[in-house]
Amino acid sequence: MAEPDPIAELIRLLARLPGIGERSAGRLVFHLLAGDPGYTEALGGALEALHQRVKRCVECGNFGPGERCAVCQDPRREDDVICVVARVPDLHAIERSGSFRGRYHVLHRLLAPLDGVGPADLPLDALVERVRRHGTREVIVATPLNVEGEATALFVAQVLAAEGVSVSRIASGMPHGGELEFTDQVTLGRALSGRRSLG
């Protein structure tokens, strides 16, 4: 085959995506070659422009087309509660639940000393600054319920300790529809210790 093979090059690039191996990358390329060139060009153009068109909100770190994201620009959101999340998809999940009307703060990473992510890598100065500026009443820490998420939550609480803001953690317990029989013991332990009075 000739030197600069565009098919091999595209397969190599696609195979670097998570969940796509060499084989499925090959299938994708031949699927694209058999299909509408306009679609492939649109897909390529959208990818090429992605990082230029998607900016991190200067206020909260959420993604958006402009300097400030849609949530930060929305005057109907409550200003006195900030929900701290690890990643933008987590923010979307909370938005879909429809149970939060405040602002967000996206960390984009979690404390992970073994991977070289330390306290200075989290945008917590910005969080403290926002809390002071808005006189925030409560910060809800909605990082994931795993080791790194828990460690980060504790650290956020520590950083905010002197700010006179109440810091809370999302509840841990049985998921909706969960069967006790098939629930892991840590979750079950938390569901028991976090029990609430029905009286």
Next chain:
Amino acid sequence: MAEPDPIAELIRLLARLPGIGERSAGRLVFHLLAGDPGYTEALGGALEALHQRVKRCVECGNFGPGERCAVCQDPRREDDVICVVARVPDLHAIERSGSFRGRYHVLHRLLAPLDGVGPADLPLDALVERVRRHGTREVIVATPLNVEGEATALFVAQVLAAEGVSVSRIASGMPHGGELEFTDQVTLGRALSGRRSLG
């Protein structure tokens, strides 16, 4: 959220790829946003240019960067045998097997009357023309062993009947390493009826 959302647009485009749903498309986009912008741009550029950089060989229909593909340009290939395949990945599979040194003819589709693919949609005029021009000795039809592949193989043989070229079909039987116990009955039937003398 604001009107032209580049994230939603890219998710929509990616979700049109086979095997990628809305959810995995979302995961891919956030994976890209968290990663190296240079990689995403390279991937986008390669996709955008794909149809421009990959041409169908005017001789055989194989993909390649130029007017004539690498196989057709290779002077060491035998000129008197042509292998007819349905798709370019099939050609690659045969190349990998290392058991064919002739030329190819890629149909890019199979007879499928229900999907509106009729005899006129197959590049068989070009095949006949090549057979005449090169005085081809044998045409091996390596379309898949399914209904459409078999129908197409019969049709290719019919078209070439008057050309004085021998037309053969790849063998059907047990795959290498196949266990009789787990082989479907059609395959087993073909393996029996196609038995070869060991004497």
